[in-house]
Amino acid sequence: MSNLFVVLLLIAIGFMIYSFIKRKWKFGIIALVIAFACYMIVGLLPSNNQHKEKEITQSSTKTSKSSSKTEKSSSEDSSAVSESSEVKKVNNSFDLTNNGEYQFTDANIKPTTAKIKNNVISFYFDWRNDDGVADKRSFLGSGVVVVLYQNGKELNQKSSDLSGEKQKISKNTSLEINYDYDLIDNSPVTVKMIPLDGDSKEFVINI
The missing domain is CATH 2.60.40.1640 (Conserved domain protein.)
Known part of the structure; x- marks a missing residue:
């Protein structure tokens, strides 16, 4: 979505410059307003990089939790094997x-x-x-x-x-x-x- 507004921004800037050169002030001002609006919209929309970073962070968090559960399960299994293979020294x-x-x-x-x-x-x-x-x-x-x-x-x-x-x-x-x-x-x-x-x-x- 942000790429579309970037293209519109560039087109508006180009049309604005062309209008001012040809002294078509009305069209130039309209193009300036459109360019400014596109610039503001692009600034408010999150970039693809930010979205990717968010996805990577979430994926990393899930992987870390999964690894923690696996290690905990492995530790419990190891403890169970140790207890079953040795006699508990209790009275x-x-x-x-x-x-x-x-x-x-x-x-x-x-x-x-x-x-x-x-x-x-x-x-x-x-x-x-x-x-x-x-x-x-x-x-x-x-x-x-x-x-x-x-x-x-x-x-x-x-x-x-x-x-x-x-x-x-x-x-x-x-x-x-x-x-x-x-x-x-x-x-x-x-x-x-x-x-x-x-x-x-x-x-x-x-x-």
Whole structure:
């Protein structure tokens, strides 16, 4: 639009000069007025450069916002991956009494508590000696093995010297046993109790 008025301005100026030379004062004055009007209109209209600069600025702003959102999303994804691949070092305690009791040939196991501290899970359970032959027996001698898994991988059992598994107790009496295992990640833990005879039994701890 501004280009049209520039052309009209140039034509008006040319006609004005021609009119004054030919001493046609009336036409010269009319051309002067038209030229002045075109000059004022051209001055008020925004130039193409200003319009382009505005478009470039808006485009740059949109690009900057889009880049910021992408970086934020990438940062959140990276944080989520980091949390899922490492065990959170928090202290948690889980009540396992709702899991009931698990009866085996010569032993009864009742899960009580699981505690997590510094990437280690401690599994506590009451073992009752149901042996029908020996007067006294240890949990180790009962033949039941307790194994923990995460995603199908067996957890490393730490030293069991303080677990109480070697302590012998009389028939029909109970003793608390606890085992410590190194966690792999934050996935659910499967507790599997495997006897010498009979079927194994298991349950899951959602940590």
